[in-house]
Amino acid sequence: xxxxxxxxxxxxxxxxxxxxxxxxxxxxxxxxxxxxxxxxxxxxxxxxxxxxxxxxxxxxxxxxxxxxxxxxxxxxxxxxxxxxxxxxxxxxxxxxxxxxxxxxxxxxxxxxxxxxxxxxxxxxxxxxxxxxxxxxxxxxxxxxxxxxxxxxxxxxxxxxxxxxxxxxxxxxxxxxxxxxxxxxxxxxxxxxxxxxxxxxxxxxxxxxxxxxxxxxxxxxxxxxxxxxxxxxxxxxxxxxxxxxxxxxxxxxxxxxxxxxxxxxxxxxxxxxxxxxxxxxxxxxxxxxxxxxxx
Numbered sequence: 001x002x003x004x005x006x007x008x009x010x011x012x013x014x015x016x017x018x019x020x021x022x023x024x025x026x027x028x029x030x031x032x033x034x035x036x037x038x039x040x041x042x043x044x045x046x047x048x049x050x051x052x053x054x055x056x057x058x059x060x061x062x063x064x065x066x067x068x069x070x071x072x073x074x075x076x077x078x079x080x081x082x083x084x085x086x087x088x089x090x091x092x093x094x095x096x097x098x099x100x101x102x103x104x105x106x107x108x109x110x111x112x113x114x115x116x117x118x119x120x121x122x123x124x125x126x127x128x129x130x131x132x133x134x135x136x137x138x139x140x141x142x143x144x145x146x147x148x149x150x151x152x153x154x155x156x157x158x159x160x161x162x163x164x165x166x167x168x169x170x171x172x173x174x175x176x177x178x179x180x181x182x183x184x185x186x187x188x189x190x191x192x193x194x195x196x197x198x199x200x201x202x203x204x205x206x207x208x209x210x211x212x213x214x215x216x217x218x219x220x221x222x223x224x225x226x227x228x229x230x231x232x233x234x235x236x237x238x239x240x241x242x243x244x245x246x247x248x249x250x251x252x253x254x255x256x257x258x259x260x261x262x263x264x265x266x267x268x269x270x271x272x273x274x275x276x277x278x279x280x281x282x283x284x285x286x287x288x289x290x291x292x293x294x
Contacts, residue, residue, distance in 0.1 A: 043253060190202075224244050
């Protein structure tokens, strides 16, 4: 299992200046190497500060979160359009030295040609990877027909190939998030996406050891991403033993931050109490950390 490097206290000034001339190819190469063996955590920051803090903790790569980014802009998940998403990706790539995987939702296009065009635009932001999901946002038909979803995955793969950039493609089967918790169908979709060129496979919402092991076995030897977005009895070593290559947390860190904010703000608004600040981060420590991150 790949260990997380320990850079010491996150309050220490550990982060070097961002170098805009840094070789993106080297970041992308490192990102692909992370998927070759072992298991690593790829946490999901939602803004520049959270990205730099996570780098300071020693994580080896970061992934954006569509929900966390949208909430920070006062929008629901899925509310950010293509241009806002591309601007967010540029901001996140510039924030740290780490490879950044983009939560690129369904590609922001109704057809495969549009997905290809938008993937090319995403690559230009400097990302090291991106995911394409198969949900529609339509409650009546929450998942795309498999043939259409595969066509879109192939278009994303072709766009990456034409770019010449070694960007990793993640295929997402949204069954468990879209209200269609059919493991067999999710596996069929993931296998089809792997065949269409996805480098890493992801079925957000699977939770049990049996589900995880089944997905890992079905798409082997390609790597699997596991979402752990809520309290789980599984530890990193447990997940690694199941054969998962990477673990993401989705919007969970953003929701944790919002949870503290909501509790404190609601106590003030509803009860006139200020004890909701207990457990708040130290401003002195945050200032010390970010002085070293500029």
